[in-house]
Amino acid sequence: MEDSTYDAIVVGSGISGGWAAKELCEKGLKVLMLERGGPYDHIKDYKTAQKNPWEFEHRGGTTAEQKKKYPVIHRGWAANEAVMDGWANEQDCPYTETKPFTWWRSYRMGGRSILWGRQSYRWSQLDFEGNEKDGIATPWPIGYADLAPWYDHVEKFAGISGSIENIAHLPDGHFLPPMELNCVEKDMAQRIKKEYHEKRHLIIGRVANLTAAIPGRTKCEFRNRCWEGCPFGGYFSTQSSTLPAAMKTGNLTVRPYSLVKQVLYDKNSKKATGVEILDTETNQTYEFKSKIVFLCASTLNTAWVLFNSATEVWPGGLGSSSGELGHNVMDHHYNVGASGSVEGFEDQYVFGRRANGFYIPRFVNLGGDKRDYLRGFGYQGGASREGWGREIAELNIGGDFKDALAEPGKWTIGATGFGEILPYHENKVSLDKNKKDKWGLPVLAMDAEMKENEFKMRKDMKEEMRAMFDAAGIKNINTWDNGHALGHGIHEMGTARMGRDPKTSVLNKWNQVWDCMNVFVTDGACMTSSACQNPSLTYMALTARAVDYAVSELKKNNI
Amino acid sequence: MERRELLKMIALLTGGVMIGSNALLTGCSPDKGNFKKNAVFTQQDQDFLDEVSDTILPATQTPGAKAAKVGAFMTVMVNDCYEEKDQKVFKEGIAKLNAACEKMYGCEFMKATVVQRLALLVKLDEEAKAYQAKRGDLPAHYFTMMKQLTLLGYFSSEPGCTKAMRYIAVPGHYKGSVPYKKGDKAWA
Numbered sequence: 001m002e003d004s005t006y007d008a009i010v011v012g013s014g015i016s017g018g019w020a021a022k023e024l025c026e027k028g029l030k031v032l033m034l035e036r037g038g039p040y041d042h043i044k045d046y047k048t049a050q051k052n053p054w055e056f057e058h059r060g061g062t063t064a065e066q067k068k069k070y071p072v073i074h075r076g077w078a079a080n081e082a083v084m085d086g087w088a089n090e091q092d093c094p095y096t097e098t099k100p101f102t103w104w105r106s107y108r109m110g111g112r113s114i115l116w117g118r119q120s121y122r123w124s125q126l127d128f129e130g131n132e133k134d135g136i137a138t139p140w141p142i143g144y145a146d147l148a149p150w151y152d153h154v155e156k157f158a159g160i161s162g163s164i165e166n167i168a169h170l171p172d173g174h175f176l177p178p179m180e181l182n183c184v185e186k187d188m189a190q191r192i193k194k195e196y197h198e199k200r201h202l203i204i205g206r207v208a209n210l211t212a213a214i215p216g217r218t219k220c221e222f223r224n225r226c227w228e229g230c231p232f233g234g235y236f237s238t239q240s241s242t243l244p245a246a247m248k249t250g251n252l253t254v255r256p257y258s259l260v261k262q263v264l265y266d267k268n269s270k271k272a273t274g275v276e277i278l279d280t281e282t283n284q285t286y287e288f289k290s291k292i293v294f295l296c297a298s299t300l301n302t303a304w305v306l307f308n309s310a311t312e313v314w315p316g317g318l319g320s321s322s323g324e325l326g327h328n329v330m331d332h333h334y335n336v337g338a339s340g341s342v343e344g345f346e347d348q349y350v351f352g353r354r355a356n357g358f359y360i361p362r363f364v365n366l367g368g369d370k371r372d373y374l375r376g377f378g379y380q381g382g383a384s385r386e387g388w389g390r391e392i393a394e395l396n397i398g399g400d401f402k403d404a405l406a407e408p409g410k411w412t413i414g415a416t417g418f419g420e421i422l423p424y425h426e427n428k429v430s431l432d433k434n435k436k437d438k439w440g441l442p443v444l445a446m447d448a449e450m451k452e453n454e455f456k457m458r459k460d461m462k463e464e465m466r467a468m469f470d471a472a473g474i475k476n477i478n479t480w481d482n483g484h485a486l487g488h489g490i491h492e493m494g495t496a497r498m499g500r501d502p503k504t505s506v507l508n509k510w511n512q513v514w515d516c517m518n519v520f521v522t523d524g525a526c527m528t529s530s531a532c533q534n535p536s537l538t539y540m541a542l543t544a545r546a547v548d549y550a551v552s553e554l555k556k557n558n559i
Numbered sequence: 560m561e562r563r564e565l566l567k568m569i570a571l572l573t574g575g576v577m578i579g580s581n582a583l584l585t586g587c588s589p590d591k592g593n594f595k596k597n598a599v600f601t602q603q604d605q606d607f608l609d610e611v612s613d614t615i616l617p618a619t620q621t622p623g624a625k626a627a628k629v630g631a632f633m634t635v636m637v638n639d640c641y642e643e644k645d646q647k648v649f650k651e652g653i654a655k656l657n658a659a660c661e662k663m664y665g666c667e668f669m670k671a672t673v674v675q676r677l678a679l680l681v682k683l684d685e686e687a688k689a690y691q692a693k694r695g696d697l698p699a700h701y702f703t704m705m706k707q708l709t710l711l712g713y714f715s716s717e718p719g720c721t722k723a724m725r726y727i728a729v730p731g732h733y734k735g736s737v738p739y740k741k742g743d744k745a746w747a
Contacts, residue, residue, distance in 0.1 A: 052717070052728065053747065059632075059715040063639040182735035222730040347740065352733035387745060388714040388724075396684045397706075398677055402616040402623070405714070406723040408745040 003253070006032040007554075009275055009290040011260045011305065014111025016523040016539045017296035018242030019154070023547035024294070025251040029554075032288055033246075034258040034277060036297075037088075037107035040114070042239035046229030048082045056081050075102050076488060078115070082228050086115055092438035100485035101446035103300065103492075109256060110238040111298060112490070115227045118208040118235055118355070119380065120160045121533035122151050122171045126366070131529050134374050137328065137423040138499045140528045141509035144171070150541035157245075158236040158540065159214050161356075162206030170361040170533070177211045178204045179356050183348045184383035184411050189358075191472040200363045200468070205356040205380065208236035208537075216244065224353035235355075257281045259439065263293055263318055263519055265310035271559070272318075272519045278439055292518045292550050292559065296543070299524035300329075300429055303495035304444055306506075307431050310516070319496055319506040319513045319521075326430050328423035328497050329448040330530040332489035335482040336458050338465035339414030340474035342383065349385060349408060357382035360415065360468075362532055364460065373456040374422065377532045379465060381415025413474060417461030420532040422453050423494055427486070448486040458484075491535050493527035511546040518559040522546045600634040604653055607669060608633045611656065612709040614676045621723040624709055627716035633708045644698050652701025659683060720747035 007029035010020045021033045039045070053059065062070075062079045073079050073087045088105035095103060106112045125144040132139035148171070155174040163178035181189060181204050189202040209220040210233075220234035233240035246252040258277040264287065266273050274289035295302045303326050309318035319325045360379040364371050386409030395401040427448035435443045462479045469477050486492070499505020502514035511526050513519040522543040524535060553559045600608075609630030616624040637649050656679075660668045663682070664675050671679065680702075687700035694700070713719045720726040726747040 053715050053720055053726075054717045056715075058636060058640060059711055061636065061640050061711075064642070065639075180733060180735035186735065222733045223728070347738060348736045349739035349743070350733070350735055350746075351737045352730035353746075354733045354735075385745070388710060397615050397680045399617050399619040402713075402723065403619050403621075405710070406621065406744055407742065408739070 004287065005274075005289045006030045006253070007290060008032070008292045008294065008550075009034065009288055010294045010296060011275065012111060012296035012298060012301070012523065013109050013113075013238055013243075013254070014106075014296065014298060014523070015113045015116065015238065015536050016543045017111065017294070018113060018238035018246070019540050019543040020294040020296050020520075020522060020547055021252055022242040022246040023544050024551070025246040025249040027547070027551045028249075029251060029551065031246070031252050032290065033252060033254045034260055034275070034288075035109050035111075035254065035256045036259040036280060036301075037109065037111075037256065039256050040109040040229075040239070042233070042243070043229070043231050046231055049225060049228040049231050072102055073104065075485075076104070078104065082225075083115065086227070093443075094435060094437060095443045096432040096435055096445035098445050098447035099449045101448065102485050102488040103446070104487070104490045105298070109254070110243070113237040114229055114239065116237075116536060117490075117534065118226065119359070119534040120155075120158070120162075120206050120208050120537040121359075121361075121378075122173055123147070123531050123533060123538055124169045124171050126169045127529065127531035127533075130375060130531075131423075136374070137425075138497065138501070138504045138528060141498050141500045141505075146509075147538070147541050147545065150545040151537065153544050154537065154540040158208050158241060158537075159210045159217070160206055160208055160236075160537070161211040161220075163204055165201060165203055167201060167203075167361055169366060173206070175206070176214075179207070179209075179211060179354055180204065181358060182350050182354075182383055184342050184345055184413060185358050187345075188383065188413065188472050188474075192360075192468055195468075195471040196363075199367070200360065202358050202360050205359045207356045209355055210234050217241070220355070222352035222354060224355040226355050258286075259441075260297065260305050261285065261308060261441070263295070263305060263309040263516075264289075265313065265318060265516060267313060270516065272516050278441075280439065283439065291554060292520065294543075294547070294550075295519065295521045295525070296523045299492040299495060300444055300446075302521055302523055302525040303429055304431070306496060306513075306521075308442075314515065318519065319515050321515050322503055322505055324425070324497060324504065325506050326495050327425050327428045328494040328528075329427040329429055329446075329486065330421045330423055330491075330493040330527065331448075331486045332418045332491040332530060332532060332534075333421055333450055333454055333458065333484040334416050334418050334489055335484050336419075336461045336480065337379065337381070337414065337416035338462065338469055338477055338479040339412060340469050340477035342411035342413055343473070343475060345411050358415070364464075371456075371460060373453045373460070375420040375453075375457070375532065377417040377419035377457060377461050379415040379417050379461075381413065383411055383413040385409055385411050413469070415465055417458075417465065418489070418532050418534070419454060419457045419461055420530050421450065421486070423497070423529055424448075424451060427494075429495060446487070450484060450486070454484075491524070491530070493524040493530050493535060496521045496525040497528045498526050499528060510549045511542060512550075512559075518550075520546050520550055600638070600650075605630045605634055607653060608705070610669060610676070611680070611705055612712065614673075614680050615706055615709045616713050617673075622718040624713045627713050627718045629709055629712040629716070632712035632716070633705065636708055636712075637704075641704075645704065648698045648701050649704050652705065655701060656683065656705075714747070 010033045013035040088107040128140045162175040218232040257280045264273045307317040362376040364376040388405040432445035433442045496506040498507040609625045612624035612629035657667045683702045687702040690700045724747040
């Protein structure tokens with residue numbers, strides 16, 4: 001017989017869920033972590049991580065069968081032989097695209113913390129005050145000062161490598177030594193600095209890879225195969241970092257194959273009493289009780305759980321009293337940028353495979369700069385010497401062709417923008433009760449798109465990168481804009497936004513559901529705006545902050 | 560070209576390994592087409608593909624494509640990863656390549672000399688490039704498929720990675736600038 005009563009239940013085992021579990025356990029609470037997918041053990045289950053490239057039967061390609069099975073994943077760049085098992089089964093778990101929406105899901109222990117891009121940037125006050133200054137959506141209930149100590153807290157544990165830059169709108173953090181820009185990127189950085197009078201910066205990416213060992217984890221070995229799972233624990237994931245810390249306390253119970261159907265709500269006490277789960281292997285339902293619940297199921301699945309909870313009180317679900325639950329879906333739009341070739345540096349090359357690139361922080365709508373759209377974008381890119389896939393003039397077939405391809409080609413450089421998407425009330429997800437998943441549960445319908453502000457920004461994202469490359473002496477510049485369906489940025493945010501007023505937001509400034517104060521939402525669902533920085537570090541900080549508050553409230557018997 | 564650049568860059572950004580490059584797989588377009596394992600290859604076909612690949616990338620100071628078993632690799636890729644219409648083009652390509660050889664030299668490809676094979680494939684490569692440039696929605700040229708699979712198969716093989724190029728499984732550190740002189744091999 002399973003224990004069914006805990007101090008806290010954490011729904012989800014990804015970046016946010018892992019942090020919630022670790023912090024709650026370390027504060028002495030007995031915690032149950034629920035993961036809808038199966039186990040995925042650190043190192044032991046990283047089955048491909050030690051294979052040589054030639055040991056992959058299709059050398060990274062995916063099969064016809066996989067293309068059929070994972071049509072959504074094949075829309076993007078992440079369909080690779082090495083990681084196909086990491087993606088959620090799209091046949092078992094369909095969703096409805098009222099408007100095109102690319103939903104990248106990983107249903108197994110650790111969630112997307114295994115597959116994530118690891119880029120880790122703080123937000124600044126500029127980002128938190130945006131909504132209020134622009135008079136859009138609803139203001140954030142917190143500012144940078146509220147989160148800064150929690151950024152410190154999570155950075156120290158997660159291990160973020162980066163350089164100190166003193167850029168006001170991209171605050172420095174508690175960094176491990178930075179990775180190195182390569183020779184071409186360094187030159188580009190100098191040229192941009194000079195050309196734009198130190199108002200634009202090209203810096204090394206801030207990334208959750210260990211450039212120095214920290215207790216229990218080995219440093220990054222520069223294999224650039226992070227998403228297969230790192231046998232060295234060289235980057236932050238639930239498995240390498242938060243899970244072992246939580247387990248060490250003896251306070252954590254993990255239950256895989258546990259799809260949370262609803263938060264159980266008690267009308268009389270106006271509190272959650274626990275959750276109901278469906279065991280995805282046995283189809284049995286179980287109830288687990290707890291004093292508090294942390295929803296970290298990933299943005300859209302957190303919304304799904306809320307839609308299905310307390311419907312006898314609120315037909316729209318738990319947290320729907322404001323009318324904002326499921327609304328204000330955001331993402332970062334990308335797939336727009338430029339690339340070109342570099343003259344010179346033929347006498348230089350690199351050593352090692354750096355799982356990182358450069359970052360150009362936002363520079364529009366800052367200081368004196370004013371554009372015909374709101375907010376801004378950053379760029380991520382890299383410079384490298386061309387490989388064997390290139391064209392070689394005059395050589396097409398034969399030994400000389402082969403030998404030429406076996407040498408590195410000329411240097412090229414490229415970057416894609418990552419732009420802020422505004423929170424529009426009409427961008428929403430809802431339940432599609434006409435479509436069911438493998439377990440007979442209603443699925444999500446996605447109805448969200450980019451609008452004029454984003455389209456104007458994209459033009460700028462393309463042209464500014466072209467201009468910077470041009471100013472830096474880059475030749476043969478190509479630009480592209482491949483369009484962007486929401487979700488494709490894998491930074492889905494919103495649906496249960498934080499705010500100052502229960503009439504216009506789902507969560508308060510401590511990530512508590514206004515309608516049910518012992519339920520906390522600390523994944524991307526809580527976001528009130530999206531900024532343009534990769535969001536995971538901010539989820540970590542918000543989660544740790546919310547746990548600290550939740551436990552102190554519990555001790556005071558306030559929740 | 561743009562898309563290939565983008566893929567490469569994103570792989571870099573995300574730390575995703577690009578074993579070979581999916582962008583090079585002409586026959587692998589998702590979201591459309593039918594897939595069926597209907598391209599049955601005989602040992603003869605495989606030997607033929609070995610010779611085609613070895614003409615495209617022959618042994619020099621380093622092993623050639625045949626030594627890297629590229630013929631067998633091509634059959635696996637076409638069977639497992641190609642859409643049905645592309646499988647058909649590829650399979651028929653074997654006969655077409657032989658017919659082109661008959662026309663040029665009066666013998667089938669396997670009987671042609673090394674010099675003849677090279678001249679034939681140089682010509683087919685030009686033909687394929689011209690076709691690719693204006694093919695629109697039509698399937699890729701069979702020789703484009705063979706050449707792409709040869710490049711991917713060879714440069715991601717053990718001899719390709721470790722003999723033609725240099726491969727270090729665990730580099731251990733990163734340096735953004737090391738001296739390079741012409742002739743030094745690329746990192747696999």
